[in-house]
Amino acid sequence: MQNTILVGPMGAGKSTIGRLLAKELRLPFKDSDKEIEQRTGASIPLIFDVEGEQGFREREHAVIADLCRLEGLVLATGGGAVLRDDNRRALRAGGRVVYLCTSVEQQLDRTARDRNRPLLRAADPEATLRQLMAVRDPLYRCIADIIVETDERPPRLVVMEILDRLVGLMPRESRDQSALS
Ligand SMILES: Nc1ncnc2c1ncn2[C@@H]1O[C@H](COP(=O)(O)OP(=O)(O)OP(=O)(O)O)[C@@H](O)[C@H]1O
Numbered sequence: 432m433q434n435t436i437l438v439g440p441m442g443a444g445k446s447t448i449g450r451l452l453a454k455e456l457r458l459p460f461k462d463s464d465k466e467i468e469q470r471t472g473a474s475i476p477l478i479f480d481v482e483g484e485q486g487f488r489e490r491e492h493a494v495i496a497d498l499c500r501l502e503g504l505v506l507a508t509g510g511g512a513v514l515r516d517d518n519r520r521a522l523r524a525g526g527r528v529v530y531l532c533t534s535v536e537q538q539l540d541r542t543a544r545d546r547n548r549p550l551l552r553a554a555d556p557e558a559t560l561r562q563l564m565a566v567r568d569p570l571y572r573c574i575a576d577i578i579v580e581t582d583e584r585p586p587r588l589v590v591m592e593i594l595d596r597l598v599g600l601m602p603r604e605s606r607d608q609s610a611l612s
């Protein structure tokens with residue numbers, strides 16, 4: 432059975448919605464950020480402090496590669512998992528990819544009370560989120576099978592839409608062929 436893989440920026444709701452979706456589908460849920468913390472025995476902010484973003488990305492790559500080899504999971508990824516092309520290939524090969532789309536305003540609102548995201552310890556988190564979005568939005572889009580809007584929509588509603596859209600999703604080969612003809 433294929434995995435369902437959630438991608439999108441910080442605060443898109445990948446962890447929140449992934450957990451709910453897994454419950455609905457009665458599948459195991461994995462969160463690559465949590466898996467990195469468990470394997471390392473350290474929090475994400477501590478990994479960034481000690482090893483820098485580069486060290487974190489290496490750990491993230493190993494976890495993404497391993498989780499994408501499993502089957503029948505709902506997988507929430509970290510916001511920057513799409514940055515490496517080998518990760519993008521693994522995610523695409525690993526299952527159906529859902530891009531949870533969110534405005535920078537909602538991202539700011541949803542992440543404001545949480546100090547667990549090292550990239551947002553910047554002087555101007557809004558400018559940081561905009562810069563990250565400019566680079567990453569095309570990457571999320573290029574691997575997504577479906578794109579789901581999450582602004583002003585409670586998690587339960589987002590989960591319902593994902594379930595509806597997954598049922599109606601043609602196999603990838605048929606979609607690729609109809610896009611070419
Ligand atoms: N659709 C939504 N509507 C309102 N609040 C939401 C929604 N989705 C998530 N949230 C809230 O936003 C916060 C961030 O959500 P979450 O941690 O799931 O994001 P994430 O995409 O996993 O972020 P990260 O990439 O940093 O891991 C949480 O407090 C969560 O309750």
Ligand SMILES: O=C(O)C1=C[C@@H](O)[C@@H](O)[C@H](O)C1
Binds near residue numbers: 440441509548550
């Ligand atoms: O957007 C990002 O680059 C990140 C998002 C989080 O999920 C974590 O993976 C980490 O804080 C980095």
Ligand SMILES: [Mg+2]
Binds near residue numbers: 445462507508
């Ligand atoms: Mg998360």
